[in-house]
Amino acid sequence: MGILSKIFTWWDGATIGTSLWSSRNGKHVGTDAQGNRYFRSKKPDARGRERRWVIYAGANDASRVPAEWHGWLHHSYDDLPESHLPPPKIWEVDYTPNATGTLSAYRPKGALEQGGKRARATGDYEAWTPDA
Amino acid sequence: MPKVTVDGQELDVPDGATVLQACELAGKEIPRFCYHERLSIAGNCRMCLVEVKPGPPKPQASCALPAAEGQQIRTDTPMVKKAREGVMEFLLINHPLDCPICDQGGECDLQDQSVAYGRGASRYHEHKRAVTSKNMGPLIKTIMTRCIHCTRCVRFSEEVAGVDEIGALYRGENMQITTYLEQAAKHELSANVIDLCPVGALTSRPYAYEARPWELKKTMSIDVSDAVGANIRIDSRGREVLRALPRINDDVNEEWISDKARYQVDGLTRRRLDKVWIRKAGKLQASSWNEAFELIAAAKPGKDIAAVAGDMVDCETMFAARKLLNALGSNLVESRQTGMNYDVSNLAAVNFNTGFAEIENADAVLIVGSHVRWEAALLNVRLRKAAKSGAKIFLVGPEWETTYPAEFIGADVSVLHDLPAHVAEAMSKAERPAVILGGAALAKGALHPALALAAEWNLVRDGWNGFNVLHFSAARMGSLMLGFAQKGGMADIAAAKPKVVLSLGADEMDLEPFADALKVYIGHHGDKGAHGAEIILPAAAFTEKSGTYVNTEGRVQLADKAVFAPGDAREDWTILRALADALGVSVGFDSFEQLRAQMIAEVPALGHEAVADYGALPKADMSVKASGAMSYPIKDFYMTNPIARASAVMQQCSAELLHGEALPEAAE
Numbered sequence: 195m196g197i198l199s200k201i202f203t204w205w206d207g208a209t210i211g212t213s214l215w216s217s218r219n220g221k222h223v224g225t226d227a228q229g230n231r232y233f234r235s236k237k238p239d240a241r242g243r244e245r246r247w248v249i250y251a252g253a254n255d256a257s258r259v260p261a262e263w264h265g266w267l268h269h270s271y272d273d274l275p276e277s278h279l280p281p282p283k284i285w286e287v288d289y290t291p292n293a294t295g296t297l298s299a300y301r302p303k304g305a306l307e308q309g310g311k312r313a314r315a316t317g318d319y320e321a322w323t324p325d326a
Numbered sequence: 327m328p329k330v331t332v333d334g335q336e337l338d339v340p341d342g343a344t345v346l347q348a349c350e351l352a353g354k355e356i357p358r359f360c361y362h363e364r365l366s367i368a369g370n371c372r373m374c375l376v377e378v379k380p381g382p383p384k385p386q387a388s389c390a391l392p393a394a395e396g397q398q399i400r401t402d403t404p405m406v407k408k409a410r411e412g413v414m415e416f417l418l419i420n421h422p423l424d425c426p427i428c429d430q431g432g433e434c435d436l437q438d439q440s441v442a443y444g445r446g447a448s449r450y451h452e453h454k455r456a457v458t459s460k461n462m463g464p465l466i467k468t469i470m471t472r473c474i475h476c477t478r479c480v481r482f483s484e485e486v487a488g489v490d491e492i493g494a495l496y497r498g499e500n501m502q503i504t505t506y507l508e509q510a511a512k513h514e515l516s517a518n519v520i521d522l523c524p525v526g527a528l529t530s531r532p533y534a535y536e537a538r539p540w541e542l543k544k545t546m547s548i549d550v551s552d553a554v555g556a557n558i559r560i561d562s563r564g565r566e567v568l569r570a571l572p573r574i575n576d577d578v579n580e581e582w583i584s585d586k587a588r589y590q591v592d593g594l595t596r597r598r599l600d601k602v603w604i605r606k607a608g609k610l611q612a613s614s615w616n617e618a619f620e621l622i623a624a625a626k627p628g629k630d631i632a633a634v635a636g637d638m639v640d641c642e643t644m645f646a647a648r649k650l651l652n653a654l655g656s657n658l659v660e661s662r663q664t665g666m667n668y669d670v671s672n673l674a675a676v677n678f679n680t681g682f683a684e685i686e687n688a689d690a691v692l693i694v695g696s697h698v699r700w701e702a703a704l705l706n707v708r709l710r711k712a713a714k715s716g717a718k719i720f721l722v723g724p725e726w727e728t729t730y731p732a733e734f735i736g737a738d739v740s741v742l743h744d745l746p747a748h749v750a751e752a753m754s755k756a757e758r759p760a761v762i763l764g765g766a767a768l769a770k771g772a773l774h775p776a777l778a779l780a781a782e783w784n785l786v787r788d789g790w791n792g793f794n795v796l797h798f799s800a801a802r803m804g805s806l807m808l809g810f811a812q813k814g815g816m817a818d819i820a821a822a823k824p825k826v827v828l829s830l831g832a833d834e835m836d837l838e839p840f841a842d843a844l845k846v847y848i849g850h851h852g853d854k855g856a857h858g859a860e861i862i863l864p865a866a867a868f869t870e871k872s873g874t875y876v877n878t879e880g881r882v883q884l885a886d887k888a889v890f891a892p893g894d895a896r897e898d899w900t901i902l903r904a905l906a907d908a909l910g911v912s913v914g915f916d917s918f919e920q921l922r923a924q925m926i927a928e929v930p931a932l933g934h935e936a937v938a939d940y941g942a943l944p945k946a947d948m949s950v951k952a953s954g955a956m957s958y959p960i961k962d963f964y965m966t967n968p969i970a971r972a973s974a975v976m977q978q979c980s981a982e983l984l985h986g987e988a989l990p991e992a993a994e
Contacts, residue, residue, distance in 0.1 A: 316537075317565035319595040319892045322852025324603065324610035 208249045216249060224274055226263050227288065228252075243269075257292035330397040345388035345399055346374050354401045357410060357439045359417075359524045360476035361389035364580060366485055371417070371476050373439065375409040376401050385409040407443075414444035417474050420455040420499065421525065428472065430526030432539040436474065457502055462492075463510025464978045465517045465585060466528050473527035475501050479519035486582070488710045488729025489513045503527070512983045513729075514703035514963060517589065518582045521571065532589055532975045533569050537561075542568060545888035548875045549587040550638040550800035550868045551967060554682070554704045555877025556583045560591075560869050560888040567591045567869050567889055577683050578881065584703040585979065586963065586970055591869070593973030597852045599864035600893025610862065615894070618846075618861050619908035625826050625844045627909070632658035632824035635810050636831030636849065637799030638967055640873025640885070641932055643898040644801070644808050645925040646913065647830055650902050653911035660812050660819050661805030663835035664959065667815030668768045669947075670806050674940035675777060676768075677803065678878045679791040680760050681937065686711045688792065690756035692749065692779075694722045694772055695739060696764020697958040699729070701798040702878070718752050723766060723956050739770040740953040742779065753783050760792035761785060766956040768795065777946035786943055793943055797878040798960065804876035807929050807938065829855050830898065831865070833968050848901055850891070851968035864895035867969065871897045872918065874925075880938040882931060 200210055208216065216222075220233035229251030234244050246267050250258060259267060262275035271278065293299045304312025327338045330345075332352035339348040344367070349356050359371035369390035376388045379398040385405060400406065418440065425431045457470040475494070480503065483492045491511050495502045505511055511519075520530050542561040549556040549570070556579035558570045570591050572583040604613040604621060631654055633647040648659050662668075670676055680688065685708050698706045706729060713719055713730035721728070724737045735746055745753075753759045761783075763776050777793070779785075785792035797803065805811070812818035819827075820839035827840050831849035837858040847859035850867040870891040876882050891897065899921055906913045915921040926933035964980040965971050981987045 316563050316568075319566075319598045319600070321600045321893065322597045322856065324852075324857070 205254055206250075206252060207254070212249065216247075220247070224263075224276065226260055228258060228260075230258060230263070232263060232266070255291055260289035328393050328395040328397070330393050330395075330399060332399045333402055339393045343393045345376060345378060345386070345391040345393050345397070348393040348397075349376065349388060349399060349401055356388055356401065357443050358389060359435060359439075359474060360478060362478055362481075362522065364486065365478060365481040365522075368477050368481065371474065372413045373410065373417075373443075375406060375413065377403050377405050410443040411445045414440055415449070418444070418448070419450060420471075421474060422454060422471050424472075428469075428526040429467075429529040429534055430472075430523075434526060435524035455499060460502075460504040461508045461510065462505050462528070463512065463516065464975065464982055465531055465589060466511060466520060467531035467534055468528055470502060470504075470527055472525050473503055474525055475503070476524055477503070478522040478524070479503060479528060482519050482522055483511070483513070483516075486518075486707055486710075487513045487515045488707075491516070492519070510983060514584050514586070514699055515582055515707070517585045518572075521581070530569065532592060537563055537568050543888070545869075545886045546573065547869065547888060548800075548877075548883045548885040549583060550875065551584065551586045551590055551970065552702055553797040553800055553802055553878035554579065554584075554702045555800065555875055555879075555881060555883055556587055556704060557883070558583055558587060562869070562888045565889050565892070567594050577681070578877065578879075578883075579704050580707070582704060582707065586966070586976065589975045589979070590967070590970040590973045592975050593851070593969040593971070594867055594869060596974065597968075597972040598892050598895070599850055599852055599856060599862055600895055601864060602894065603856075603859075603862040605860045615863075615904070618863060619905060621861060622826060622844065622846060622905065623908045623910070627654065627656075627824070627826040627844075629655035630823070630825040631656045631828065632660070632819045632822065632826070632843075633810075633828040633830060634663050634816070634819065634832040634835050635659070635661040635801055635805050636663065636829070636833060636855070637801055638868055638969070639801045639805075639830045639898070640868070640871065640875055641804040641808060642873055642918070642921055642925060643830055643871075643902070644805055644810055645928075646899040646902040646915075646921055647828060648808060648810065649913040649915070649924070650906050650909075650911070651828075653906065653913050654909065656824075657809075658812070658819050658822050658824055659810045660816055661801060661810040662815050663832045664769075665816045665836065666765070666769050667813070667817065668771075668773045670811045672940070672944040673803075673806055673880070674943050675773060675793070676795045676797075676806065677880045677940055678762075678794040678796055679786075679880075679940075679943075680794050681879050682708050684790075685709065685760060685794070686715070688712050688756075688758050688760040689717045690752045690759045691717055691719045691762065692722070692753055692760070693719065693732075693762045694742065694764065694776060695767025695770070695956045695958070696723065696762055696796050697726050697766075697960060698762070698764075698796070699726060700958070700960045700963040701764060702796055705796065718756075720749050720752070723764070724958065726958075738953070738955050739767055739772050739775075740951075742772060742775045742952055745779075753779075756783075758790050758792065759783050759785055760794060762794045762796050764796050765798055765959050767952075769959075770952050770954045770956055771950060772952040774947045774950035775952045777943065778948055780943060781946055791943075795878070798966075800875055800877070802876075803878060803880055803938075804874065804932070807876060807931065808925075829859065831855065831968070848898060849968070850895065851972055853968035853971060855968075863901050864891070864893065865898045865901055866891040866895055870895075871899075874922075874932055876932070876938065880931075880940060882933075882935055882938060884935060 224232045231249045234246045301307045356374045358374045360368045374388045375385035377400040378386045459468045545560040547560045549558045557573035557575040561569045574581045602613045602618045603610040710730045719732040721734045780793045826844045829847045833853040833855040845859045846861045847855045848863045848865045869888045872887045931938035964976040970976040
């Protein structure tokens with residue numbers, strides 16, 4: 195990510211202001227499998243509660259936060275996921291963010307994005323052509 | 327006429343009736359699985375138990391008990407209720423509870439009767455029996471675990487179809503229904519066992535898992551695969567015909583239909599003509615209705631226009647075509663597309679005068695040049711009944727496998743002029759003799775020699791007309807009633823050198839004599855006719871239009887429209903009406919109702935759903951001599967019309983059942 199896009203864009207990772215603020219007031223507590231970095235504030239806020247936030251590696255899409263970090267971010271629990279959750283089972287699949295609006299979104303059978311091909315349905319017929 | 331009392335209601339029943347029939351007459355429903363009106367009585371399901379006095383103090387199987395004078399029959403006592411519940415419980419011991427995945431679900435006798443007469447809950451916890459499924463060919467799918475051993479299928483193939491194909495192995499609980507050595511059921515009526523099966527043991531293989539009965543729209547129709555005119559019900563969902571089932575009509579098809587009538591319908595979704603095609607520079611190209619009509623008008627046919635009707639067209643289409651031609655000043659209409667030119671000046675001479683129901687009572691039958699099993703499978707059932715009640719049956723023509731005792735007396739039609747003495751004697755001494763003339767005989771000019779025999783044997787007598795011609799195309803009698811015939815047949819049409827030839831689904835005609843003519847094919851399937859045409863106008867198949875059909879008995883029957891024609895295809899009469907506008911003539915009808923009214927005004931018999939009266943037989947022309955070896959026009963039972971030829975199921979039947987190819991089957 196070049197310095198120019200850091201200055202002029204806001205949709206990937208942190209802006210310069212956020213990065214500066216994070217490095218001065220935040221403490222980096224962990225990174226998830228996708229590379230998203232999680233921070234908490236060094237000092238509690240005005241209501242006496244610590245603030246927690248994430249800087250995404252890539253697109254700023256809230257659904258990219260995996261379940262274990264989601265709980266920590268929302269103060270469901272205070273311990274960091276790796277220290278208090280059981281280790282992941284080998285059969286657990288990797289977390290995938292919400293695919294809606296992306297190329298990998300689910301397309302039903304027969305959708306145009308599937309190439310317009312659909313399963314046979316009642317009423318379909320095979321037209322004759324002279325070459326047949 | 328014994329007098330019996332059913333649930334306190336006194337009534338007279340016919341002699342020889344059973345207790346079950348007496349209860350039916352009294353309006354009481356008796357549950358049953360093995361009993362069937364058209365089959366022999368087996369009495370092995372025990373579902374029809376009733377209480378009868380006098381008699382032993384136990385429930386009795388009413389299907390096998392003759393009704394006798396003074397019987398007191400009760401169908402509503404606690405004993406009967408308990409007996410039915412008990413029988414149902416026994417039947418369900420080994421019947422799997424797989425109704426949700428069973429194709430019979432929704433039209434299953436066992437399902438219905440267990441709701442109506444069974445116990446509310448099961449007391450059964452033990453293991454159920456399982457039976458391996460049997461191969462019965464490409465049409466019948468078997469799940470034999472569901473079989474309740476009613477033996478209807480066994481009795482049907484033995485008694486009605488006349489072939490020993492299906493039977494039972496082992497005894498008691500271990501009994502298994504199977505085909506002999508697990509060969510495919512091969513006869514032409516095999517799929518009727520699917521309708522007979524009261525459970526889901528025998529189901530339709532092409533229709534497997536396609537639909538549930540309550541999703542289907544039911545339309546009353548007439549089968550056009552042969553000239554019997556079997557009454558069928560078209561079951562459709564949306565725009566697709568999913569299956570055809572027989573309707574009960576004791577005068578025509580009883581309650582059977584041939585496998586072709588039942589299974590050709592999948593051909594309605596294949597090779598369909600759904601747009602206009604015009605031949606440009608030797609190649610057919612997709613085009614528009616306007617362009618096609620302009621092209622036909624540009625040919626300026628005047629009165630040089632001919633129309634040839636195919637084997638499956640309805641009377642309305644033929645009438646509209648003739649109206650159009652008459653308006654142009656032409657009468658070159660013909661329906662016998664293969665070139666036959668038998669005399670049609672008197673329709674009584676080319677009609678099946680005896681009628682299908684009556685032919686059962688014949689006591690001597692001479693069949694000339696007809697492969698009855700293939701040309702009219704349902705008539706073969708009637709002939710088998712006649713043979714079973716003692717009729718002597720003689721055949722002239724190449725040998726085929728009859729399902730009754732019959733004697734072939736030669737393949738050459740000239741044998742009619744010199745019949746063996748025992749045949750002549752049997753026919754002349756018979757009380758109800760019948761002659762059946764098939765297409766092969768008509769092609770060899772046997773009509774007048776047969777009429778001579780009719781006069782000699784006095785075939786027409788009080789209450790009996792034994793002179794019959796058996797056609798095999800559904801349109802034939804209707805076309806002849808509408809005058810779709812030339813004296814010399816197709817040769818006359820060719821000799822007139824028409825500029826434009828309208829082919830109304832005529833796929834069997836020889837196109838060679840019309841090389842210079844503009845050939846317009848109005849039809850629904852891309853078959854031989856479409857390949858040879860200059861202009862193709864897509865029309866509706868028999869399920870896609872209302873129409874009048876006349877079967878080979880001269881029976882006028884109406885069929886309803888079940889679904890819409892695909893794509894740009896239109897109902898035939900609308901095409902001919904639009905063509906009249908393009909050619910600048912008036913045909914005098916703007917709607918189907920007007921067309922039908924005009925047709926009925928011209929041929930009143932087409933207005934009555936009954937057997938048309940063609941009057942008395944003509945005098946035979948003794949000078950006509952028939953000669954030559956006959957050959958049957960149908961070479962392959964499953965491939966006789968464009969719909970059947972397009973049908974994947976019929977193609978498979980033809981390959982597997984007639985030509986003996988072992989087709990690989992997907993493992994189930």
